[in-house]
Amino acid sequence: MKLFLVLFALLIPSFGFAQTRSPLSELLWSSVKQCYSRFEDMNDDGKPDFDKIDDAKNGYLKIWGGWPTCGCNCSSTVGAFKNEQGQYVLLQSDESNCNWEKRISSNVDLKDVLPPGFGINSFAPRQPVEEIGHAAFFLGIDIPRVGTDVKVSIELVPLGLTPEGIEMLCYEYTEKEQYSNAISISGLRDIAKGSQDANTLDLLLSGDFQKISNADNEVINKAIGTDDSRFQSKQEIRSHLNKSKQVYDVYMSLAYGGLLLGWDRKASRFYIKEQGGSPKRMSFKEFLITSEYWGPRC
The missing domain is CATH 3.30.310 (TATA-Binding Protein)
Structure with a gap:
């Protein structure tokens, strides 16, 4: 008992x-x-x-x-x-x-939860954004503990990581096994930080390598090598720099960096309630220096 x-x-x-x-x-x-x-x-x-x-x-x-x-x-x-x-x-x-994973999801299709037609152009309503053929931005969300208003913001996908899909705004990304969708391009940041001539990045973008100063050529050559963290040539640097410039141009063209979504109980989906401020203005050089880059983790 x-x-x-x-x-x-x-x-x-x-x-x-x-x-x-x-x-x-x-x-x-x-x-x-x-x-x-x-x-x-x-x-x-x-x-x-x-x-x-x-x-x-x-x-x-x-x-x-x-x-x-x-x-x-x-x-x-x-x-x-x-x-x-x-x-x-x-x-x-x-x-x-x-594994560099970020994801937003729902128990119903996100297209039926987010505002009708929601996408990258929701942040640039005055002028449609020109497509670049790959995902470069992630939709960050702040889920409220109290109330139903949801803050959403544009986040940059880490440079060097390529999520699946061709839509510029993605709702999830992660690195794949053997890093098959990722490459280390953080050397772009080193070049941007180390270059002294204001024209060096433009010369790299245009391929006018012979016009680059000797001092900045030394900086660039340090980013070239045989290991995985460096580039194989100036042409490869130019290729990754051009792709990063496409992302930068889109980012700087956005009218809003964030939105406030309200909940419509009757429609069972969100609607755009308020539009936030534009992304921080910066030069391409500042963009390369301050952006997050993909790199192997444990």
Whole structure:
């Protein structure tokens, strides 16, 4: 009898927790299982170690944490938006640093959740953006814990990483095995930082290599070599520089760097509520110096 009472006392907390977890909470937790499954029990207490903000009553859940041995970490945030039929539309943001992964998703097609016709031109309504044939920008989202307004912003895909698809604005990217969709081009930053002549980048873009000063040629030659972190020739530098210039030109042409999306319960989708400020003005040289570049991680 005493043993039965002890077992019963131990079972009450877990049983009670399961009973009080709402269907919405279950839905939110099932959405973050990919990130959650990566966490480990690092202090031997029988539970995976991570941080969380569990606010199911407001339709919000965020988990984040890391694991050994390379300092890898992931985060997953999901918000539930109720429509007029009483159904929940989920909007989710996931990130994992070791494989350069970023993704936004929903439990329904994103095209049916975001405003009609949403894309890169939503940030440049005055003049359509000229396509460049590959994804160069990512849609960053800030999922609210309270309320239904969602802030979205234009983020640059790390230079050197090529996501799938031809649309300029992508909703996910990650490096593939053996880095088949990525190349290290951070030498462009070194050239931009080290060059002294204001015309050097333009001369590289145009292929007028003979007009580059001796001092800047030394800087450029340091970026050429046989290892994976360097370029094989000035022609290769020119090729990557031109692709980066295309991205820069589009980025500088955008009228807005961010938008505020409102939730339409009846239509069960978002609409553009407010338009934010333009991206920071900068020179191409500043763009090359300050941008994030892909590089191999553990």
